[in-house]
Amino acid sequence: MARVLIQMRAAIMRRATSGRRWIGVALLAVLVTLLAVTTLLAGLVRYRYPGAGADVVATLSLGWLLGWIAGPLLTGDDAALRMDYFKLLPIPPRLLARAMLGAAFANVSLLFSLIAFAALIALGARSGVAAALTGVAGTALDLMLAVVASTVAIAAFGPTISSRRGRDFGTILLALTITLLSLASGLVPLVAKRLTDGHSPVLAAVVRILPSGWGAVAVDAAGRSDWGLVALALGGLVALIVVLVVAWPPLLARRLTMSARGGRRRAHGAKPGEPVLPSTPLGAVIGKELRMYSRSVLRSVMLMISFLVGVLVGVISALGGKTEGLPFAGLLFTVIAAACFTNFYGDDGTSLWLTLVVPGAVRPEVHGRVWAWFLVVGPAGLLITVVFTAISGQTWSWPWVLAGEPAMIIGSAGLLALIGVVSVDAPDADGGPSPARVLKTHLALIVIPVVTLFPAAALLFAGEAGHSLWLRWLAVPAGLAWAAWLCRYSVVRAQRRLQAQGPEIFARLRTSAS
Amino acid sequence: MTVTNPESVPALEFAGLTKRFGENVAVDHIDLVVPPGSFFGLVGPNGAGKTTSLSMAVGLLRPDGGTVRIFGRDVWADPVAAKALIGVLPDGLALPDRLSGREILLYLGLLRGMSREVVLERADELLRVLELDGAEPAPVVDYSTGMRKKITLATALLHSPRLLVLDEPFEAVDPVSAATIRTILQRFVAAGGSVIFSSHVMPLVERLCDHVAVIAKGKVLASGPLGEVRGGQALEDAFVHIVGARAGGTEGLSWLAS
Numbered sequence: 001m002a003r004v005l006i007q008m009r010a011a012i013m014r015r016a017t018s019g020r021r022w023i024g025v026a027l028l029a030v031l032v033t034l035l036a037v038t039t040l041l042a043g044l045v046r047y048r049y050p051g052a053g054a055d056v057v058a059t060l061s062l063g064w065l066l067g068w069i070a071g072p073l074l075t076g077d078d079a080a081l082r083m084d085y086f087k088l089l090p091i092p093p094r095l096l097a098r099a100m101l102g103a104a105f106a107n108v109s110l111l112f113s114l115i116a117f118a119a120l121i122a123l124g125a126r127s128g129v130a131a132a133l134t135g136v137a138g139t140a141l142d143l144m145l146a147v148v149a150s151t152v153a154i155a156a157f158g159p160t161i162s163s164r165r166g167r168d169f170g171t172i173l174l175a176l177t178i179t180l181l182s183l184a185s186g187l188v189p190l191v192a193k194r195l196t197d198g199h200s201p202v203l204a205a206v207v208r209i210l211p212s213g214w215g216a217v218a219v220d221a222a223g224r225s226d227w228g229l230v231a232l233a234l235g236g237l238v239a240l241i242v243v244l245v246v247a248w249p250p251l252l253a254r255r256l257t258m259s260a261r262g263g264r265r266r267a268h269g270a271k272p273g274e275p276v277l278p279s280t281p282l283g284a285v286i287g288k289e290l291r292m293y294s295r296s297v298l299r300s301v302m303l304m305i306s307f308l309v310g311v312l313v314g315v316i317s318a319l320g321g322k323t324e325g326l327p328f329a330g331l332l333f334t335v336i337a338a339a340c341f342t343n344f345y346g347d348d349g350t351s352l353w354l355t356l357v358v359p360g361a362v363r364p365e366v367h368g369r370v371w372a373w374f375l376v377v378g379p380a381g382l383l384i385t386v387v388f389t390a391i392s393g394q395t396w397s398w399p400w401v402l403a404g405e406p407a408m409i410i411g412s413a414g415l416l417a418l419i420g421v422v423s424v425d426a427p428d429a430d431g432g433p434s435p436a437r438v439l440k441t442h443l444a445l446i447v448i449p450v451v452t453l454f455p456a457a458a459l460l461f462a463g464e465a466g467h468s469l470w471l472r473w474l475a476v477p478a479g480l481a482w483a484a485w486l487c488r489y490s491v492v493r494a495q496r497r498l499q500a501q502g503p504e505i506f507a508r509l510r511t512s513a514s
Numbered sequence: 515m516t517v518t519n520p521e522s523v524p525a526l527e528f529a530g531l532t533k534r535f536g537e538n539v540a541v542d543h544i545d546l547v548v549p550p551g552s553f554f555g556l557v558g559p560n561g562a563g564k565t566t567s568l569s570m571a572v573g574l575l576r577p578d579g580g581t582v583r584i585f586g587r588d589v590w591a592d593p594v595a596a597k598a599l600i601g602v603l604p605d606g607l608a609l610p611d612r613l614s615g616r617e618i619l620l621y622l623g624l625l626r627g628m629s630r631e632v633v634l635e636r637a638d639e640l641l642r643v644l645e646l647d648g649a650e651p652a653p654v655v656d657y658s659t660g661m662r663k664k665i666t667l668a669t670a671l672l673h674s675p676r677l678l679v680l681d682e683p684f685e686a687v688d689p690v691s692a693a694t695i696r697t698i699l700q701r702f703v704a705a706g707g708s709v710i711f712s713s714h715v716m717p718l719v720e721r722l723c724d725h726v727a728v729i730a731k732g733k734v735l736a737s738g739p740l741g742e743v744r745g746g747q748a749l750e751d752a753f754v755h756i757v758g759a760r761a762g763g764t765e766g767l768s769w770l771a772s
Contacts (some may be wrong), residue, residue, distance in 0.1 A: 206611075275630065280624065284621045288613060292610060295613075349608040351610050351611075352623075353608075354622065357573060360627075418577065503573065503574060503576045510607075
């Protein structure tokens with residue numbers, strides 16, 4: 001039966017990668033190969049501090065193992081072989097469990113992980129044949145652990161995938177991957193430096209005590225001919241794998257009989273209180289939008305990512321002693337938050353029909369969305385900017401951030417309405433963002449700040465070049481005036497386009513929904 | 515246009531309505547009149563053009579040719595006036611689904627310029643009658659398909675329109691809720707409202723409607739008072755006869771339940 005499942009997965013994957021989608025898949029493959037080869041090379045490097053090699057490999061193995069567990073957990077399930085397919089088949093759970101586990105091993109991702117985990121062999125090879133052989137055993141066990149742990153994790157903690165909410169998780173995965181990769185580029189050198197200098201015994205102990213570090217511990221011990229520790233570490237891995245394999249069938253059985261419905265939340269809005277917003281069409285749209293910001297997983301995740309990246313990039317470099325970036329944290333947050341929300345109508349799917357059947361709804365719709373984004377992002381961006389600039393002590397940056405941040409907030413509030421109406425990218429079949437939408441977000445990261453900030457930036461650079469303080473401060477009102485005009489122009493254009501092209505925009509959303 | 519006798523102006527009128535998708539003519543010069551105060555059933559096989567026609571009637575899909583008038587107002591030339599008169603229940607379209615049923619109704623009522631008090635009062639009443647009040651304050655994303663149908667119907671009724679345009683209003687609705695919806699619609703018609711709805715379920719159309727139109731392959735094959743269209747036989751038989759379809763299912767499958 002495992003073979004049937006493998007064939008089924010292969011057929012589904014073939015369809016999923018046909019057409020233009022293979023470009024994305026190929027890019028992902030290149031990226032993962034690079035990561036895997038980097039991991040492998042990390043096993044070959046010699047460090048001054050003894051044992052640093054094992055610490056680094058243990059850390060990287062933790063990353064790979066977390067990827068195996070978190071990936072399917074966040075996407076909701078094995079993207080190809082959904083458990084729901086098997087709910088109604090008269091197959092004993094034990095047999096199905098064995099078959100699904102078997103099928104899980106027929107996964108191309110294992111190839112990349114093999115390259116990565118082979119860092120253990122590379123690490124061992126430096127200390128002799130015995131250590132290299134221990135590395136081979138460690139690699140094999142780490143691979144098995146990765147597959148088994150990932151399969152079991154879905155059944156144990158996975159979201160209820162067949163609900164509409166389950167679709168949110170694909171989006172989260174993609175967003176978090178992008179965030180983690182960009183943050184890792186800042187964090188990894190810091191962590192690596194601490195490990196390789198032998199400055200952080202606690203960090204080293206943690207990565208070695210976790211199961212992902214046991215392979216590295218065994219190889220390290222084999223290098224010192226400490227065979228007792230080798231047996232303990234490898235034996236521990238075997239025992240952990242056995243425990244997971246035994247726990248899997250009952251977990252699967254529980255999972256298959258679980259109701260797809262999530263728990264009903266009773267937390268919010270029990271009684272409509274005094275309205276804060278005006279009881280007008282505009283107030284209604286702002287109210288709806290603010291609720292969507294606080295309740296939609298996609299929107300919350302995008303806001304969270306904007307905040308994390310915006311703030312952490314500055315903080316991480318400040319930890320390294322460079323505080324020049326701190327004043328611009330708020331600006332970075334605002335730019336990312338603007339780029340993420342350039343697909344207003346696409347992300348909301350066919351619910352645009354409500355705007356089209358209600359007479360006169362277009363104007364409040366566009367204005368309300370702009371106001372809601374402004375209310376959500378504006379105060380936060382301004383607060384981050386002021387607080388971080390004050391903390392950083394970089395007094396030279398005040399005209400820069402005060403010319404940049406308010407203009408950025410106001411200008412992009414209008415721009416994202418226009419972009420959202422001109423280019424509408426409907427969610428893909430799984431409810432996640434389409435490749436075109438991801439591309440648009442990345443382009444917007446460049447286009448929005450350039451369009452919004454160029455007058456202010458020109459004055460600021462001219463002021464720097466000519467050592468003119470008043471020219472630099474002139475950038476503040478100039479930036480605001482330009483942003484105000486840009487916002488107004490964009491909103492009017494967006495409104496006219498939605499008015500004139502509403503059914504055509506709706507048709508694009510509808511075709512991709514059906 | 516001058517309206518001489520408001521009683522005689524059709525609730526909905528298609529004239530030469532046409533829509534093509536590439537080579538495929540989905541709606542082919544349809545002429546149709548829904549008299550005011552009628553309960554009008556639009557029946558036809560899958561892919562007949564029912565949803566396409568109704569989408570063009572409510573301003574969601576731009577026709578390639580022809581006109582749609584609602585009580586004499588052209589939907590595409592005078593959309594504000596026409597759209598103010600209709601309540602729409604589309605099939606399978608999204609809602610702002612992180613909002614609860616009451617929140618969606620409040621949002622739409624205010625968007626239509628109604629006063630907050632009136633909206634809240636009507637929303638409570640609609641939720642109670644449609645038995646959705648028990649679901650509050652769960653967001654619509656957690657609703658079943660039938661519940662989504664009912665909350666969408668509530669959005670169509672909220673502003674007390676003169677014409678209801680309903681695409682498959684009874685699909686996926688449980689029998690008790692279907693009976694509730696039937697009663698609401700019959701009361702609406704009895705009070706002078708007009709309804710046009712599409713359906714596959716012939717007995718239901720037969721039971722509710724006073725007028726029917728049969729469409730297939732984008733053309734109106736028969737239209738008029740129910741009695742005329744079915745001509746003395748059951749609507750289901752008349753439908754199969756009019757559409758010229760042959761009911762399959764008699765050949766093959768010999769292994770089934772053998």
